[in-house]
Amino acid sequence: xxxxxxxxxxxxxxxxASCVLSLNKTFEKVEGVESVDADLASNxxxxxxxxxxxxxxxxxxxxxxxxxxxxxxxxxxxxxxxxxASCVMNVENFLIRLDGIFDVKADLTSQTARINYxxxxxxxxxxxxxxxxxxxxxxxxxGQLEINEDEIYKNDLKDKRNRIIVGFAASAVLMALMYIxxxxxxxxxxxxxxxxxxxxxxxxxxxxxxxxxxxxxxKNLNMDVMYSMGITVAYISSxxxxxxxxxxxxxxxxxxxxxxxSFLLIGRYLEAKAKKKTSDxxxxxxxxxxxxxxxxxxxxxxxxxxxxxxxxxxxxxxxxLLVRPGDKIPVDGEVIGGHxxxxxxxxxxxxxxxxxxxxxEVFAGTINQDGVLHIKAKKIxxxxxxSNIIRLVEKAQSSRPPVQKLANTAVSYFIxxxxxxxxxxxxxxxxxxxxxxxxxxxxxxxxxVVACPCALGLATPTAVTVGVGRAAEFGIxxxxxxxxxxxxxxxxxxxxxxxxxxxxxPEVDDVICYGISENELVELAASVEKNSNHPIAKAIVRKxxxxxxELIQTSSFENITGKGLKAxxxxxxxxxxxxxxxxxQDIEIPQSVLEEYGRLxxxxxxxxxxxxxxxxxxxxxxxxxxxxxxxxxxxxxxKMGIETYMLTGDNKKTxxxxxxxxxxxxVCAGVLPENKLDIVKNLQKEDKTVLxxxxxxxxxxxxxxxxxxxxxxxxxxxxxxxxDIVVMEGDLENVVAAVQFSKKVMTRIKENLxxxxxxxxxxxxxxxxxxxxxxxxxxxxxxxxxxMALSSVTVISLSxxxxxxxxxxKKETKS
Numbered sequence: 001x002x003x004x005x006x007x008x009x010x011x012x013x014x015x016x017a018s019c020v021l022s023l024n025k026t027f028e029k030v031e032g033v034e035s036v037d038a039d040l041a042s043n044x045x046x047x048x049x050x051x052x053x054x055x056x057x058x059x060x061x062x063x064x065x066x067x068x069x070x071x072x073x074x075x076x077x078x079x080x081x082x083x084x085a086s087c088v089m090n091v092e093n094f095l096i097r098l099d100g101i102f103d104v105k106a107d108l109t110s111q112t113a114r115i116n117y118x119x120x121x122x123x124x125x126x127x128x129x130x131x132x133x134x135x136x137x138x139x140x141x142x143g144q145l146e147i148n149e150d151e152i153y154k155n156d157l158k159d160k161r162n163r164i165i166v167g168f169a170a171s172a173v174l175m176a177l178m179y180i181x182x183x184x185x186x187x188x189x190x191x192x193x194x195x196x197x198x199x200x201x202x203x204x205x206x207x208x209x210x211x212x213x214x215x216x217x218x219k220n221l222n223m224d225v226m227y228s229m230g231i232t233v234a235y236i237s238s239x240x241x242x243x244x245x246x247x248x249x250x251x252x253x254x255x256x257x258x259x260x261x262s263f264l265l266i267g268r269y270l271e272a273k274a275k276k277k278t279s280d281x282x283x284x285x286x287x288x289x290x291x292x293x294x295x296x297x298x299x300x301x302x303x304x305x306x307x308x309x310x311x312x313x314x315x316x317x318x319x320x321l322l323v324r325p326g327d328k329i330p331v332d333g334e335v336i337g338g339h340x341x342x343x344x345x346x347x348x349x350x351x352x353x354x355x356x357x358x359x360x361e362v363f364a365g366t367i368n369q370d371g372v373l374h375i376k377a378k379k380i381x382x383x384x385x386x387s388n389i390i391r392l393v394e395k396a397q398s399s400r401p402p403v404q405k406l407a408n409t410a411v412s413y414f415i416x417x418x419x420x421x422x423x424x425x426x427x428x429x430x431x432x433x434x435x436x437x438x439x440x441x442x443x444x445x446x447x448x449v450v451a452c453p454c455a456l457g458l459a460t461p462t463a464v465t466v467g468v469g470r471a472a473e474f475g476i477x478x479x480x481x482x483x484x485x486x487x488x489x490x491x492x493x494x495x496x497x498x499x500x501x502x503x504x505x506p507e508v509d510d511v512i513c514y515g516i517s518e519n520e521l522v523e524l525a526a527s528v529e530k531n532s533n534h535p536i537a538k539a540i541v542r543k544x545x546x547x548x549x550e551l552i553q554t555s556s557f558e559n560i561t562g563k564g565l566k567a568x569x570x571x572x573x574x575x576x577x578x579x580x581x582x583x584x585q586d587i588e589i590p591q592s593v594l595e596e597y598g599r600l601x602x603x604x605x606x607x608x609x610x611x612x613x614x615x616x617x618x619x620x621x622x623x624x625x626x627x628x629x630x631x632x633x634x635x636x637x638x639k640m641g642i643e644t645y646m647l648t649g650d651n652k653k654t655x656x657x658x659x660x661x662x663x664x665x666x667v668c669a670g671v672l673p674e675n676k677l678d679i680v681k682n683l684q685k686e687d688k689t690v691l692x693x694x695x696x697x698x699x700x701x702x703x704x705x706x707x708x709x710x711x712x713x714x715x716x717x718x719x720x721x722x723x724d725i726v727v728m729e730g731d732l733e734n735v736v737a738a739v740q741f742s743k744k745v746m747t748r749i750k751e752n753l754x755x756x757x758x759x760x761x762x763x764x765x766x767x768x769x770x771x772x773x774x775x776x777x778x779x780x781x782x783x784x785x786x787x788m789a790l791s792s793v794t795v796i797s798l799s800x801x802x803x804x805x806x807x808x809x810k811k812e813t814k815s
Contacts, residue, residue: 004034007102008118009045009059013068014038022066030054030062051096056103056116057482064704072102072116075124076394079111080152081136081211083268085411085457086222094130094218098122105399108457109275109465112142114395135214153276160269163204167262170200174255190242190252197238197254205231205261221415223454230448231260234781237441250438253781260449260785267789271454274796275462277803286390288346288365293330294322296374302337315380323373328365332379335360340371347385347475347728392477392726396468401481403749404460410757414453418764422447425768439769442781446767450784455759455791459752462799467745470802474810475713475728476738483724487708487742489689493637494680494702496694497648498624499730500712501658504535504695506606506624508543512596513618519549521618525610527552528567528576532559536606539622540576560584562649562672564608575611578651580670587614604657606650629733631662636736636809638663642691645683647676647702676702693735710735737807744805752795759791 014020023038023045032053037046047059063070082088091106091113100121106113115127128138139152174193184192205228212228215221234257241251293315296307307322312330315321320336323329329342341353344366353369356362362375364384381387422444430440460481468478478484498504511518526544529537530551544551554567554574563584564577575581579597582589589597593609593616600607605621634644645666646659655669668679676692680702683690692699692706703709703723711723712730727734767784771777 003051004048005051005096006099007045007047007049007059008121009047009063009102010071010118011038011043011045011063011068012071014040014043016040019068023063023068026062026066057480073119074114074116075127076112076114076142077124077127077131078139078142079106079113079131079136080139080156082106082108082111083271084108084223084452084454085407086215086220086224086415086453087136088457089408089411090134090215090218090220090222091131091136093220094134095127098126098130101127107461107465109461110394133214134218134220135211153272157269157272160265160272163207164262164265164269166200167204167258167265170197170204171255171259171262174258188242190249193252193254194239194242197235197258201235201254201258204258204265205235208261208264221419223415223452226415226418226448226451227260227264230445230781231257233441233448234260234445247437251441256445256781259782260445263782263785263789266786267792270789270793271458271796274793274800275458277800288328288386289390290328290330290365294324296320296322298337298374302374313381315377317377317380319377321375321377323362323368323375325368325370325372327368329362329368329373329375331364331375331377332384333362333375333377335362335373336376337374338372340373341369343367343369344729347389389472389477389728392479393468393472396464396477396479396481399464399479399481400460401464401485401746401749403485403746403753404481407456407459407753407756411453411456414451414456418447418451421451421764421768429769439772439778442778443767443769445781446779446784447764449781450763450767450779450788451760452788452791454788455756455795456753458792458795458799459756460749462796463745463749463752463802466799466802467741467748467805470805471738471741474734474737474741474807475731476734476741477713477726477728478738478741479724479726483708484742484745486689487691487725487739488746490642490691490708490739491688492643492645492683493691493693493735494645494647494683494706495664495692496676496699496702497646497650497655497658498535499695500693500732501630501646501662501664502624502626504624504730506536506539506622508539508620508622509605510600510621511543511618512621514593514616516612516617519547521610522547522620523549523552524569524572524574524612525576525608525618525620527554527569528557528565528574530554531557531567532565535624536608536622537565540608540620543620573611573613575614576608578607578609578649582609582611582616585611585614587611587616589616593619601651601653604654606654626658626661627730627732629731632809633732633736634663636733637739640736640739643688645679647671647679673699673701677705680705691735691739693732695730710738733809736809740807740809741805744807745802748799748802752798755798756791756795759787759794763787 020038020040024036027033027036027047032050034048034050039046060070082091088106088108092104095101095104095115100118101115103116104113124141131138173196177189177193181189182192183189208224208231209228211224215225234253237247237251238254238257241247241249291312292309293312294307295310297305298320299305315331321330335356335358339357342356342362343353344363346365347363356373363386365386425447426440426444429435429443430437464481464484471478495501511522513521522544526541526549529540531554552569554569557567559565560581563581564575567574575585579589596619597607600621605623608620609616610618610620637644644664645668646655646664647668648655649671650669652669655667659667680690680692689707691708691710692702693710694703695712703711708725709723710725710727713726713728725738727738766779769778
């Protein structure tokens with residue numbers, strides 16, 4: 001029976017007894033929950049769960065779907081010494097036993113452990129003690145300590161290289177002894193071999209033997225335990241054979257006992273070099289972060305009166321910074337002086353530099369090309385877009401698609417099964433088939449050495465790490481493993497219209513007045529709209545600015561979702577919105593206005609009615625340009641057999657015109673945010689996997705509900721937080737590219753798993769002597785060690801091939 005885990009989870013958003021009831025009723029029905037008790041007084045959810053049946057990620061999703069938030073502490077520890085799937089499982093299994101730890105995800109590729117915990121119950125020091133006791137090293141908290149990873153990496157490679165050289169040099173000498181029959185001081189060949197081998201054996205084998213011993217101490221059967229057994233059996237057999245204790249001289253294979261750990265180290269040496277390449281993308285992103293900046297002060301004419309070089313950590317919001325040609329922009333900010341082109345390819349994947357002038361946004365880590373810029377800092381440190389990208393990519397790279405569960409299950413049974421097979425094969429050959437003890441012992445050692453779950457453990461994380469990093473280079477941020485697996489299975493792609501299918505920057509086309517001047521109508525409308533961040537509101541404010549109108553202070557402002565705005569301007573009650581807004585306020589619309597409304601609607605324009613003191617005073621019409629790549633995106637989705645929907649709050653005629661222009665199958669117009677959510681739910685009830693693409697606050701519910709939520713990176717922070725995939729710069733083609741990336745990564749994961757399983761299925765029978773009876777071929781322990789070393793390298797190399805992957809839609813765009 002699986003061990004149960006008790007959790008006291010901090011919950012935000014419980015306000016009443018019905019909240020408590022909602023949590024309790026929901027979790028009582030969930031498989032894997034043994035007991036649940038939501039406590040309103042302490043704002044905690046007390047759970048007893050079976051972690052095998054209910055992972056922490058699913059608990060988090062359930063809580064979020066109920067409208068609450070989990071507020072756990074999170075820390076990522078940088079480790080050293082994990083080299084196989086068993087190491088990962090040991091770190092996770094032992095840490096999760098600590099009271100106060102809710103979830104642990106150790107990552108073999110990045111050598112990190114991301115931990116969700118309650119800092120009032122457990123400390124980072126406690127975690128470190130557990131990890132160190134397992135034989136691994138805690139280097140510190142990732143991102144907080146100055147860890148010279150390159151130095152650690154170089155020292156590790158140097159250590160492995162030295163042990164490999166010593167191992168093979170000693171093996172060569174021992175093999176030569178068998179042919180030259182050298183007997184110094186009258187010593188036998190066995191004694192001579194023992195003297196020559198003992199120090200090299202200890203030096204080469206020590207890391208493996210130490211790790212194996214730690215595994216036994218903690219009652220964990222891992223790869224190092226198996227390999228230690230193979231090495232130790234080989235060396236002890238040689239010693240016993242040397243002194244004719246139970247065994248004779250035919251059992252002396254000192255050179256084999258040293259070659260086994262030498263081949264293991266070759267594998268780990270190559271693996272270390274390959275694994276470093278898998279995380280190149282995240283290191284490149286981190287390397288984009290500037291470390292210094294030029295802080296300046298300007299006089300009233302915009303001239304520099306002082307400047308000094310400062311550390312990036314000293315910059316405050318509102319500081320003015322000087323950025324010279326070739327410099328990295330140090331913060332997210334706004335250009336307040338100068339003109340230049342800025343290379344933003346590291347943020348959005350677009351190779352063409354963008355022109356920047358007063359009022360334009362710039363982002364940390366991008367490179368100024370040819371002019372001098374003065375920028376005002378708006379976001380600094382961990383709040384910049386680049387920092388958010390790094391955080392998202394790191395989190396995604398340590399996540400696991402559901403397919404990884406297959407590998408984890410195999411690994412958990414792997415070592416006990418192999419030990420059983422090794423012992424059974426030994427007994428069969430010696431007692432049933434009457435082979436020599438030497439042959440039976442050789443099969444035992446070969447099986448212990450050749451069997452390896454490492455490739456199984458590396459199959460998924462290496463592909464995810466490389467794939468997610470490569471996608472980020474194209475401006476596609478895939479947040480987690482579930483998204484990778486599900487994105488390739490979608491049946492329906494649903495899109496918001498404004499800012500997604502269209503540019504999201506509408507312009508005012510028509511100003512129609514009823515008993516009021518054009519200036520006064522636009523002034524009143526813009527005074528109300530300035531309180532909103534909606535693209536339509538911004539367009540009306542821009543119109544007022546172009547007309548050089550002074551906006552008036554408003555009061556009693558109210559945003560009526562999906563309908564429009566309401567406010568007081570100079571003691572006048574102003575309404576600005578669609579027909580639904582007026583109908584909700586019981587305002588009658590004259591026939592002449594309805595006719596004008598219909599005419600503009602036929603032209604596929606967005607229409608805003610303006611009311612002053614319950615009387616319609618005018619109409620503003622706006623149009624929004626369709627994005628250049630919208631039609632091609634929809635065409636590519638149709639080629640994949642994906643049905644398309646457009647969900648918009650705009651009127652039906654405008655929506656239908658836009659949908660027809662880009663080729664969308666189904667249109668749902670005049671829908672409120674909750675309607676978008678309901679449409680997504682209804683599609684899911686039809687057993688369809690739904691991808692939803694949106695960019696605004698009103699899209700957040702649908703983004704969260706959809707199987708895959710794609711947030712356009714030019715949208716709001718709330719939309720980006722709600723999405724499973726973030727597409728930088730709002731490039732709609734990247735929606736298709738994200739699906740293509742997901743399919744490619746999942747294909748590579750399945751290929752990796754196939755070869756990892758195939759390797760063991762083919763080589764374990766060979767090591768057991770399957771070819772000996774018919775062909776007289778014996779798979780020697782040395783060959784087993786070499787094959788085991790190459791298995792992990794093969795899987796990593798397949799994953800590294802993803803570094804050169806270009807989605808099909810991007811290839812066609814370039815051509």
